[in-house]
Amino acid sequence: MSPPRPRAWPAVLLAVGLLLSGCANPSVGSADDDPKAPVTLKFWHGWSEPGEVKAIDASIRRFEKLHPNIQVKTTGNVSDATVNQALRAGGDKAPDVVSSFTTNNVGQYCDSGMWADLDPFLRKSGIDKRKVFPRTLLEYTQYEGTQCALPLLADAFGLYYNKDAFAEAGITRPPRTMSEFREDAKKLTRRDGGQVERAGFMPNFRLYQNSPDRMFAQWGPRYFDKDGKARLAKEPRTRQFFREMSRLADAQGGYRALERLRQSFGDEMSRQSGFMTGKLAMHLDGEWRGLMLKEAKPDFDWGVAPLPVPDDQADTYGRGYLTGTVAGIAHSSRHQNAAWELLRFLTTDTDQVVAFANAIHNVPSTKAALDSPRLDADPSFRTFLRIAKNPHSQALPPSTTGGQYVTAFQDFSYSVESGREKDLDKGLRELDRQIDADTLQAEN
Known part of the structure; x- marks a missing residue:
């Protein structure tokens, strides 16, 4: 595909x-x-x-x-x-x-x-x-x-990583938990003054395949309850997810510094993409990327591993979206x-x-x-x-609205990471109400 x-x-x-x-x-x-x-x-x-x-x-x-x-x-x-x-x-x-x-x-x-x-x-x-x-x-x-x-x-989605950058930073294996992920990303980040020249891992949701639902899958969330009602505000893993993505960005210079770096990337499918040019040391992507990398022959050695999981769910490592x-x-x-x-x-x-x-x-x-x-x-x-x-791997649950609830979650995530959403709890409650209203309209 x-x-x-x-x-x-x-x-x-x-x-x-x-x-x-x-x-x-x-x-x-x-x-x-x-x-x-x-x-x-x-x-x-x-x-x-x-x-x-x-x-x-x-x-x-x-x-x-x-x-x-x-x-x-x-x-x-x-x-x-x-x-x-x-x-x-x-x-x-x-x-x-x-x-x-x-x-x-x-x-x-x-x-x-x-x-x-x-x-x-x-x-x-x-x-x-x-x-x-x-x-x-x-x-x-x-x-x-x-x-x-x-x-x-x-x-399936996993973590591509630059083996040469890992060796240079003294990292011996891919991270398995979010705390290891954050620590490794910080080690791999290169700065020139206030500018980030290479990100260890860019969590920004507008980057290539970084749709927030794909990242969120590592937490194993439940989007809906047994009655089909949205429960993102009631799901404690939602807050954990946004908190961890913010901490991951802050460890590398913050959201805006990473956004400036993202603006320098070429097209996702080109040789000027962030990972191909060495501006990303770790990168979320699907299985097709491996074939593209083999054909492109980048000037660094690379590997693939599952994305890290939350520290309190370490036994689920190996899962993915x-x-x-x-x-x-x-x-x-x-x-x-x-x-x-x-x-x-x-x-x-x-x-x-x-x-x-x-x-x-x-x-x-x-x-x-x-x-x-x-x-x-x-x-x-x-x-x-x-x-x-992996039995813990996750896909998005089907809905009678199609992907409308996914789009709503994406838009909300953009507001959270950029700092426009000031009250996370209130915003999540409003997001649930929006998803439920869209579902009701579709059913009627």
């Missing part, structure tokens, strides 16, 4: 939310078709990079060889908004099988009914989903008991049984999942594939496999 760009989410999520509103009665398809009859399926996906498209096309060829009666017409580089417009309209031009890079929208896909419930198909095929998929990945593909999607590869691609069957499809054959192959066939994961350097999304000896043996990649398998 192409590296996610959280800064682009709000507009996308708004568009999807608008498209999904009023979709309680999606076009009705059929699961009465014969999956052995000749048929052409339409599969829409978001992959666009040449290597990714090549990998998905190879996957389709493998499927068609096993199912000669089913031809698959793929359409790539399709946004969630475009998919949902087509699903609302229904008809022959709509896709049969769909995928999305945005796990935050699963709650809307399931709640709106535009993606078909997959539990009947899983039962018919004798597939025990809890034995096939890791718990965290299974959780972000369902909403309130409706399994309308399945994982199609995953992304998980997300990934999800795939499902359009409710409007008149070939749902044939569509299920394709979806089942893409998401549950071990050889296929391993081959696809190796091809695009993403984390496989089934338990069997995660343990496969055929997986890429690169040590940095295997670090992310261990993060994906």
Whole structure:
């Protein structure tokens, strides 16, 4: 999967939310078709990079060889908004099988009914989903008991670090707790007068992949209570998180000094990015970054480890934030049984999942594939496999508002780190009220 760009989410999520509103009665398809009859399926996906498209096309060829009666017409580089417009309209031009890079929208896909419930198909095929998929990945593909999607590869986030800078600072291993993290970041920070020339680790939430929800996952928070009400103000780990991020910034010169350094960075995907140019000694990123670093050949040695965890949760070290691609069957499809054959192959066939994961350097999304000896043996990649398998790793919980609550949390986090939010307790209570009001509006 192409590296996610959280800064682009709000507009996308708004568009999807608008498209999904009023979709309680999606076009009705059929699961009465014969999956052995000749048929052409339409599969829409978001992959666009040449290597990714090549990998998905190879996957389709493998499927068609096993199912000669089913031809698959793929359409790539399709946004969630475009998919949902087509699903609302229904008809022959709509896709049969769909995928999305945005796990935050699963709650809307399931709640709106535009993606078909997959539990009947899983039962018919004798597939025990809890034995096939890791718990965290299974959780972000369902909403309130409706399994309308399945994982199609995953992304795990960890800590990239500059081994040369570590050796120079006398640091012998990556930090495992937040206190070690803060101490190491301070040692690794370089200053010239009042200017920070290199940050040990930049916690600023607007940096590249540093979306606050990804950092917050190391605390294992609960966003909602059992009734679906926001509970960030009641969650003590929320305050611990913001306090620790502030202390981490202060140990390196403070938020504003780090922001000035961030402004000197080039584009995330370029050779002028903060980590590539040595201006960051440690950096949060996903598993795809390792392949990019190998190809770019920076002038320093680097390694990967899990992100540190709070000191009082040291036994959870190895955890990380998980997300990934999800795939499902359009409710409007008149070939749902044939569509299920394709979806089942893409998401549950071990050889296929391993081959696809190796091809695009993403984390496989089934338990069997995660343990496969055929997986890429690169040590940095295997670090992310261990993060994906860690029982404490966390994904964002689905919501009927899609990612709207995530955007609200991000905006609030920007205010906290910049000092605009003066009363954290009051602000968190207002954030919970905003999230609950958005949820109520979406449900009505």
